[in-house]
Amino acid sequence: MVVREKSKVMDKEGIDKALERISHEIVERFEVADDIAVIGIKNRGSYLAERLVLKIERLIDKKLLVGALDITLYRDDLTQVAAQPVVHATEIDFTIEGKKIILVDDVLFTGRTIRCALDALIDFGRPKRIQLAVLVDRGHRELPIKADYVGKNVPTSASELVEVRLTEADGKDEVVLCEKIP
Amino acid sequence: MNNKFVWTKKDLLGLEYLSAAEIKFILYTAGSFKEVTTRQIKKVPALRGKTVVNLFYEPSTRTRASFELAAKRLSADVLNIAVESSSVKKGETLIDTGRNIEALKIDIIVVRHNCSGAPNILARSVSSSVVNAGDGWHEHPTQALLDMFTLQEKLGKIEGLRVSIIGDIAHSRVARSNIWGLTKLGAKVTVCAPGILIPEGIEKMGVKATTDLNEALEGADAINVLRMQFERDTAVAFPSKLEYLKNYGITTERLEKCKKNIVIMHPGPINRGVEMSSEVADGKNSVILEQVTNGIAVRMAVLYLVSAAKEIRR
Amino acid sequence: MTPARYLIKNGRVIDPANKIDGLFDILISDGKIEKVGVSLDEKCDKMIDAKDKIIIPGLVDMHTHLREPGREDKETVASGTRAAVRGGYTMIACMPNTEPAVDNPKTVKLLKDIIKKDALCGVAIVGAITLSRAGKKLADFTGMKKAGAIAVSDDGSSVEDKDLMLEAMRGAKSGGMLVIDHCEDTKLSAFGMVNKSLISTKMGLKGITRASEYEMVRREIGLAEKCGGHIHIAHVSCGESVDIIRKAKKRGVKVTAETAPHYFALTEECCATYDTNTKMNPPLRSKEDVEAIKKGLSDGTIDAIATDHAPHTDSEKDVEFDLAPFGIIGLETALGLALAELVDKKTLSWSALVEKMSINPAKILGLAGTGLKKGAPADITVIDPNREYVYKKDSIESRSKNSPFIDWSLKGRVTDVFVGGDLVMESESIKART
Numbered sequence: 001m002v003v004r005e006k007s008k009v010m011d012k013e014g015i016d017k018a019l020e021r022i023s024h025e026i027v028e029r030f031e032v033a034d035d036i037a038v039i040g041i042k043n044r045g046s047y048l049a050e051r052l053v054l055k056i057e058r059l060i061d062k063k064l065l066v067g068a069l070d071i072t073l074y075r076d077d078l079t080q081v082a083a084q085p086v087v088h089a090t091e092i093d094f095t096i097e098g099k100k101i102i103l104v105d106d107v108l109f110t111g112r113t114i115r116c117a118l119d120a121l122i123d124f125g126r127p128k129r130i131q132l133a134v135l136v137d138r139g140h141r142e143l144p145i146k147a148d149y150v151g152k153n154v155p156t157s158a159s160e161l162v163e164v165r166l167t168e169a170d171g172k173d174e175v176v177l178c179e180k181i182p
Numbered sequence: 183m184n185n186k187f188v189w190t191k192k193d194l195l196g197l198e199y200l201s202a203a204e205i206k207f208i209l210y211t212a213g214s215f216k217e218v219t220t221r222q223i224k225k226v227p228a229l230r231g232k233t234v235v236n237l238f239y240e241p242s243t244r245t246r247a248s249f250e251l252a253a254k255r256l257s258a259d260v261l262n263i264a265v266e267s268s269s270v271k272k273g274e275t276l277i278d279t280g281r282n283i284e285a286l287k288i289d290i291i292v293v294r295h296n297c298s299g300a301p302n303i304l305a306r307s308v309s310s311s312v313v314n315a316g317d318g319w320h321e322h323p324t325q326a327l328l329d330m331f332t333l334q335e336k337l338g339k340i341e342g343l344r345v346s347i348i349g350d351i352a353h354s355r356v357a358r359s360n361i362w363g364l365t366k367l368g369a370k371v372t373v374c375a376p377g378i379l380i381p382e383g384i385e386k387m388g389v390k391a392t393t394d395l396n397e398a399l400e401g402a403d404a405i406n407v408l409r410m411q412f413e414r415d416t417a418v419a420f421p422s423k424l425e426y427l428k429n430y431g432i433t434t435e436r437l438e439k440c441k442k443n444i445v446i447m448h449p450g451p452i453n454r455g456v457e458m459s460s461e462v463a464d465g466k467n468s469v470i471l472e473q474v475t476n477g478i479a480v481r482m483a484v485l486y487l488v489s490a491a492k493e494i495r496r
Numbered sequence: 497m498t499p500a501r502y503l504i505k506n507g508r509v510i511d512p513a514n515k516i517d518g519l520f521d522i523l524i525s526d527g528k529i530e531k532v533g534v535s536l537d538e539k540c541d542k543m544i545d546a547k548d549k550i551i552i553p554g555l556v557d558m559h560t561h562l563r564e565p566g567r568e569d570k571e572t573v574a575s576g577t578r579a580a581v582r583g584g585y586t587m588i589a590c591m592p593n594t595e596p597a598v599d600n601p602k603t604v605k606l607l608k609d610i611i612k613k614d615a616l617c618g619v620a621i622v623g624a625i626t627l628s629r630a631g632k633k634l635a636d637f638t639g640m641k642k643a644g645a646i647a648v649s650d651d652g653s654s655v656e657d658k659d660l661m662l663e664a665m666r667g668a669k670s671g672g673m674l675v676i677d678h679c680e681d682t683k684l685s686a687f688g689m690v691n692k693s694l695i696s697t698k699m700g701l702k703g704i705t706r707a708s709e710y711e712m713v714r715r716e717i718g719l720a721e722k723c724g725g726h727i728h729i730a731h732v733s734c735g736e737s738v739d740i741i742r743k744a745k746k747r748g749v750k751v752t753a754e755t756a757p758h759y760f761a762l763t764e765e766c767c768a769t770y771d772t773n774t775k776m777n778p779p780l781r782s783k784e785d786v787e788a789i790k791k792g793l794s795d796g797t798i799d800a801i802a803t804d805h806a807p808h809t810d811s812e813k814d815v816e817f818d819l820a821p822f823g824i825i826g827l828e829t830a831l832g833l834a835l836a837e838l839v840d841k842k843t844l845s846w847s848a849l850v851e852k853m854s855i856n857p858a859k860i861l862g863l864a865g866t867g868l869k870k871g872a873p874a875d876i877t878v879i880d881p882n883r884e885y886v887y888k889k890d891s892i893e894s895r896s897k898n899s900p901f902i903d904w905s906l907k908g909r910v911t912d913v914f915v916g917g918d919l920v921m922e923s924e925s926i927k928a929r930t
Contacts, residue, residue: 043185070214073226073256073486083188084490087214087483123223198698275815297816298700299770307814318818320700358700382703383694 002181003161009154010175015135018151019048022133023055025149026102035128037065038102041117042088045069045105047168048135052104065099067092074116090120097125102149106164108134111145136175138162189487193305193312196321197362205327205363211483212331212476218255219479228486229258233288236262237279238315239295244450244474245315245325249292252481261288276300277307284308289489293317298355311488319353325449326359328480330367332473333404336445341368346398348374348430349408349457351391352381356449360406361387374398376430395430396439404445407432410457423456432458437467445469500541501525502919504912507546507878511553512847513855513867522551524874527917532868542919544912546878552850553867554586554617554875554913556857557827558676558754559651559730559802562588562619564610565603566595571807571895573607574614579805579827579894581921584910586875587618588805588827589676589861591651592629599624601639608644616926617915618875620861622676625650625664631657634664637671646861649676651730654712656682662719669725674861676728677716679737680778684708689817691779695764701817704779710736717744717751726750728860731804733759733778735788742797752860753792754800757826757833758900760789766900772813772820773900776806790843799856801849803830807896825894829887831879832906840907878912885909893926 010018030036038056040049046068053066070088078084103117114132121130133149138156154162154177161178165171187207197205218226234253236246246262253260265279274282276295283291290311293301298318305312316322334340345364351357351373364371365388372390373380380391392398399405410426427433432446446458446467454460463470502524509520509532521536522529531538557580563571573590580588590607592598598607604621611619623645627633629652637648648668654677655661668675685708690696692703713729717740720727732738732755744751758776763783767774774780792798806823813820834853838844844852855867866872884907889897913921920927 073218073228078228078490079231081490083190084487086185086187087211087486089214089217091217119227123225124221275811277814295816297818299817302770303772303816318700355700358698381697382692383697386694387698 003178004181006160006177006179008174009136009162009177010152012173015151015173015175018135019051020055022149022151023052023059026052026056026133027059030100035099036102037067037094037096037099038104039067039069039092039121040104041113042068042070043169044164044166047166048106049104052102052133065094067094069117069120071113071116071120074120076112076116092124095125096121096127099127101127101130102133103130104133106135107162108132108137108145108147108150109140109162111141111143114145115143135164136162189491192488192491193301194323194484194488195301195305195312195314197323197326197359197366198321200366202366205330205366208327208480208483208487209331209334211487212327212480215482215486216476216479218482219475225255225257227257229253229256229489232290232489233259233261233286234290234292234485235283235286235288236260236315237265237283237291237293238263239265239293239300240316242294242315245294248474248477249313249315249481249485252478252485255478256482256485258289258485261286276304280304280308284310290485311491313484313488316355318355319358320355321359321362322355322449323359323363324477324481324484325356326363327484328473328477329360329406329447329449330363331476331480332447332469333445335472335476336469337403340364343369343403344372344401345369345404345406346372346374346402347406347408348395348398348432350379350410351375351384351408352379353411354408356406356408361389365389372398372402374430395436399436399440401441402444403441404447405432406447406449407457409449409451410453427456431456432462434459434461434465437462437465443467447473450474500919501539502542502544502914502917503536503538503540504544504546504551504876504878505536507549507551509551509868510846510850511868512851513553514869516868517847522868522876524876524914524917527874529868529870529872529874531870544878544922548880548882549911550846550879550881551868552877552879553854554877554915555584555831555853556861556863557585557588557803557805557830558728558800558857558861559756560588560590560805560827561593561807561823562590563594563807565606569895570809572614573610573619574616575893575895576805576807576827577614577616577619578926579825579892580617581913581915581926582893582910583827583829584831584877584879584913585617585827586877586913586915587620587858587863589620589622589647591622591649592624593652597624597629598622598645599627599629599635601636601643604640604643604645616920617913620647620863621645622647622649622651624648625655625675626660629653631655631660634660634667637667637673641671641673645673646863647674647676647728649678649730651676651678653682654678654680658715658719661716662723665719665725665727666723669723674726674728676730678730679709679712679716681708681712684711688779689775690767691764691781693764693782695767699767699770704777706734706736706781706785709734709778710740713737713740717741717749720751721747721749724750726752729753731756731759731778731802732789732792732798734781734785738788738792738797742792742795745797752799752856753797754802754857755789755793755798756802756804757830757837758824760786760793761833761837762900770817771900772815772817773824773898775817775820775822776804776824777822790838793838793852794843794848799852799860801830801834801852802857803827805894807894808898809896810898813898823898825892825896825899828893829899829901829904829906831910832887832908833901835881835908836906874914874917876914877910879908880911881908883907883909883911
């Protein structure tokens with residue numbers, strides 16, 4: 001499959017602004033920040049989670065718990081893939097029991113990744129509440145899942161891809177809309 | 183670790199057949215699984231709906247238990263089949279047994295066999311994945327992988343380490359798998375045993391062989407002490423237990439001359455007071471129990487990786 | 497039915513026994529060779545055009561296991577001789593390790609009757625040295641000879657008792673019988689599976705030392721020297737044995753020796769996959785041994801190439817390496833392998849190969865072996881040296897399929913075979929027995 005870049009959806013500044021806005025929304029919605037934990041979905045969701053935490057901490061002047069979740073082992077397509085996807089370590093070194101969790105991912109698409117993440121999280125304990133923050137919502141949900149915080153809604157067609165590139169993994173910050181050319 | 187690494191082998195028959203990159207990939211994956219084993223709920227749904235069969239032609243408690251737990255923590259169903267070795271000759275052949283088990287619609291066969299190469303033969307005859315849980319004197323790949331995983335955890339790396347394997351090298355599958363794995367990852371390996379227990383041509387496997395324990399201990403970053411089995415192979419003139427401890431047993435006095443943070447491993451079960459004194463086995467350098475813990479993570483990684491690879495082959 | 501008159505035309509005839517190598521025609525009549533000459537234009541029932549082909553005296557295998565009587569599931573005289581003809585053999589010697597062993601005149605007779613009824617090519621009978629091949633009591637050599645056996649061997653094992661072996665050699669000498677000797681000191685080889693070297697270490701199997709073979713070769717040559725008898729050493733596999741035999745020959749000991757194609761076509765490395773079709777006794781050895789074997793063949797130390805055709809059923813071989821029986825089939829691949837490994841690689845000339853696979857074996861066994869000359873029995877093999885083919889499992893004539901050479905590409909195929917003037921294979925198609 002060949003992928004062709006069509007247009008840039010967000011640049012570095014756009015990403016930063018979106019995260020800034022989400023951090024404000026989170027602070028507004030939670031009166032007490034004591035029991036908030038931010039958990040990013042590996043790989044890019046966890047980088048976004050770390051950035052978000054920095055921004056929230058600046059707003060409330062308090063340290064937040066942050067973790068990273070690898071959802072590979074919970075994927076519902078493991079029996080269909082040709083080779084097992086690489087399993088990375090989950091890094092949640094606190095108890096999530098009774099916590100208000102902000103789950104962070106880069107792109108919300110079918111909702112299946114989030115379903116995996118919810119299952120994985122619940123295996124760690126019983127959080128009080130789980131909310132979802134994503135940088136991009138591109139539509140095409142296959143499961144009844146909705147984000148609580150969205151950086152940008154990007155209407156897409158099924159043949160398109162949304163690629164989120166982050167400095168931590170890709171050397172630069174941008175969100176690009178691509179097209180699959182069969 | 184590169185997200186693009188693709189595991190393609192349907193079977194794990196031995197470390198001889200793996201590349202350094204593949205071994206490193208298993209160790210990386212095992213690292214991820216180790217985190218799972220520290221959770222309160224130590225179970226993930228990765229192999230839900232798959233069935234792992236433990237086909238054991240040799241009695242084994244710990245390896246079988248470790249594989250069973252690994253499979254269960256991946257949410258696989260586990261079936262244990264123990265076959266009496268003595269009945270092999272008159273009973274069903276290995277290949278027939280394998281095909282019959284496969285007809286139960288299972289996914290992975292974990293096989294322990296007293297004949298070297300039995301897993302190789304089984305793997306050619308079935309399309310399910312075959313994982314070698316120890317065959318004759320040939321290989322015990324998951325044991326070596328957990329030894330290497332433990333080493334890496336303790337000393338940060340494998341490359342450049344000096345590792346000595348001490349004991350009955352000739353009849354040890356643990357030794358062979360460790361030699362393949364360690365040398366592929368760049369460790370310097372020495373094997374040490376009484377002359378009759380050093381097999382022909384072992385140096386050509388890239389190791390140094392010595393009968394002198396002091397030489398094997400000097401400068402070693404880690405030692406892997408094998409279990410001495412005095413009951414086996416009576417045709418060979420074995421040294422007596424006492425003589426063995428005197429010449430090859432790891433004791434506190436010997437340890438004093440070693441590197442301070444030397445890592446001491448043993449595949450178990452230990453003959454206390456034979457290949458190793460109790461003080462050493464329970465001492466601060468010993469990682470024997472950590473090896474057991476790591477065994478589950480390593481076996482989870484192996485089961486996880488091979489379970490999808492068979493679909494690649496088809 | 498009177499055998500037909502055949503004329504083989506335009507072929508290159510290679511017969512070192514009669515110092516022939518050139519384009520000749522051969523006329524066959526009455527089961528015998530009537531004429532060998534240039535541009536023969538005789539009346540015949542059938543003409544065989546052998547243009548671009550090679551015509552040699554029929555191959556002779558000194559070492560075949562036909563398994564009959566007793567293990568007809570592995571091989572029979574009928575299936576084994578079909579395999580022999582496919583491979584270009586017109587005469588084979590069958591070993592006595594059947595069930596029961598061929599260790600008495602009555603069993604020799606029984607086997608002879610089966611041969612008469614079923615064999616597609618000549619079969620010479622080798623009787624056992626000791627009763628039941630148990631190494632305890634000598635068999636009745638004279639009686640077996642009278643019944644039709646031509647040699648004795650306990651093939652599959654050595655006669656461990658040195659005194660008994662000496663007695664056997666003396667008996668064989670006075671009875672005019674050849675002793676074919678399987679050399680293996682089982683005290684040194686017990687439970688061994690593959691050559692004792694890096695390969696046994698890597699595979700985690702007990703090794704079979706070279707010494708288990710060559711120490712016995714040395715002992716047997718010593719015995720032959722002592723009694724002045726002729727000893728034939730079977731399936732030589734290692735360099736030390738070659739050296740010992742070479743030296744003995746120089747001293748004037750009456751010793752001859754054979755090797756088998758797998759000992760020059762394969763090395764111990766082939767065992768690494770635990771393919772039980774690489775398990776044989778003696779085991780496949782090292783590259784250096786292969787070179788020594790080739791040298792022994794080219795300098796005349798090793799007189800003959802024999803197949804050690806040892807059929808075992810799939811169900812016997814499809815087991816763990818430890819549990820599988822030793823041995824492989826070889827009648828159908830021997831010539832192709834020898835051409836590829838020896839002639840193409842210039843170890844032996846065509847003519848020398850014919851010596852190793854036809855003339856010398858016949859001589860050692862004491863068979864006519866007069867080659868392609870007037871009046872000799874018409875045992876003739878026609879080969880297309882350029883015919884390439886893949887040795888396929890479903891094409892195997894032998895009842896057993898235990899060959900490591902399945903799916904190998906080979907060059908040089910037998911097209912026609914005459915046994916005693918009968919055209920038993922024509923254009924690669926084997927005739928039913930009449």
